[in-house]
Amino acid sequence: MTRLFRFLLAALALASAPAAHAERVKDLGSFQGVRPNQLTGYGIVVGLAGTGDDSIQYATEGMKGVVSRFGLTLPPGVNPALKNAAAVLVTADLPAFAKPGQRLDVTVSALGKAKSLRGGTLIMTPLRGADNEIYGMAQGNLAVGGLGVSGADGSQVSVNIPSAGRIPGGATVERAVATGFDTAPTLTFNLAEADLTTALRVADGINRAFGDKRASAVDAVSVSIAAQPGAETRIMMMGMIENIEIAPADAPAKVIVNARTGTVVINGAVKIHPAAVAHGKLTVSVNESPRVVQPAPFSQGRTAVEQSSSISIDEQKKPMVNFKGGASLADIVKAVNAIGASPADMVAILEALKQAGAMKAELVVL
Known part of the structure; x- marks a missing residue:
């Protein structure tokens, strides 16, 4: 049995020991760099039953871009009626460590005046990250949970939101994002909520699990952990650290x-x-009870309205x-x-x- 293997077994045994009212480190935060990334794309949904954008300019330009991929060029000045198409924004989250070929769920939302995306199909749309690089491609049939119906007299009935939908597994990852966790000088664990006491307890729990002083609290959020370079070594260490149980600090009043x-x-x-x-x-209650006063017979008087007010004060003890x-x-x-x-x-x-x-x-x- 190698020294490294014995060390890993001992650390895992300490990490898995239960603690009273404790929580796993993985439930308190995440490692720096190991996070999802947001992707966004602009595309066209076709196949709508007359509920699209009609002749909105950006939808028209988007359709011209789609047909140009197949060698078709629309004559200048021709703007096709697009009641069966809609311009949409496509969003997705790229998980950490996602590899090319993996599938992602995407959300499709109408950008213009489209009434409903029900029954539509998203045409191949590139998904870009914050650096404007393409990290995925989206395409597929939409699943729309909303429903919208309108009548000739202008009456409308809408259930949920018919102008947005999802495509489960509708995108394919084309490029992986480098997390940098395997080459950084140290590993950094960030708490979801800043707390000095919890940061100190996380560092102390890591040091007790591994039997050394490799972890130290940098501030109320970050815990710095010394680690040998290399993806395999750090993955094993991160996995054991995530399962260490500590008692987080009580929440502030x-x-x-x-x-x-x-x-x-x-x-x-x-x-x-x-x-x-x-x-x-x-x-305080004020009640008005006006009454009609009749004059005496043959008195030459007039019928009048006599005001009668009643004021009551109620103070609860x-x-x-x-x-x-x-x-x-x-x-x-x-x-x-x-x-x-x-x-x-x-x-x-x-x-x-x-x-x-x-x-x-x-x-x-x-």
């Missing part, structure tokens, strides 16, 4: 408030310092709630329910607690 819907979300880290909250509601120091999320919810506060009232209470310094948490208002 945060309260999310959606003022439009009255939704309030409080995470478990929120604590309340000693405070007293009184919640009341004052309702709500108890004052005393929050003891260190009140938890359960205590907050129980107290707010006890005083009968609505979601909108709860938003006001939380804002007041924040202003009073009794709630040490980030208040996010959407």
Whole structure:
């Protein structure tokens, strides 16, 4: 048994050891360079049942480009009616390590006034990356989940979005993207959410798994890992690092408030310092009850309308709630329910607690 093989077995055993309330490193972020890339293309969908772009200029130019591939040149000044065709944008994600010949799912969306892409076929469309290089070719029949129907009187019925569709496996990878992970001086693992404590724990977990000091936290997001060059060695190391389990840091205290819907979300880290909250509601009602007054017989009087108003004031008596120091999320919810506060009232209470310094948490208002 070689030394490298024994080392890998020991590291894998340590990496697979379960930890209480732990999460895998692969669920906390990703390695730098190992990511998908966005691809975009401009194409033409044909075979529509009169729901295309008609004679829009960019659709016409796109059709001229399509037919020119087959040696057909339209006479100058001739703009064909394209009710059965539509100009579209094609988008796809190129996964990391994708190789030529692999298939990708693509999304096709109408660019102009096309009413529906149902029944259409995308003509061969190059997909380009941010560097304007071609990384894939897309073609195929669209699967459209929407439906649009219009009547002669202008009435329309639309279900979902008929001007967009997908082609499962509709693109073929033509060029691979170099990730550079095998030639970079070090491997870098980036957390999905910045947290200094979690970054330190990831570095410590890697060092404990491999029995050395190869990992160090660079900042709240990145962990730098020393690794020998070579794709095979680094792939094995990355695979074992992804399965190391650590206990991430607790989320910071945060309260999310959606003022439009009255939704309030409080995470478990929120604590309340000693405070007293009184919640009341004052309702003023004014009722108008006019009545008709008839004059006495032979009095030469006139019928008149006599106004009668009734004003009532209703003030609900709500108890004052005393929050003891260190009140938890359960205590907050129980107290707010006890005083009968609505979601909108709860938003006001939380804002007041924040202003009073009794709630040490980030208040996010959407």
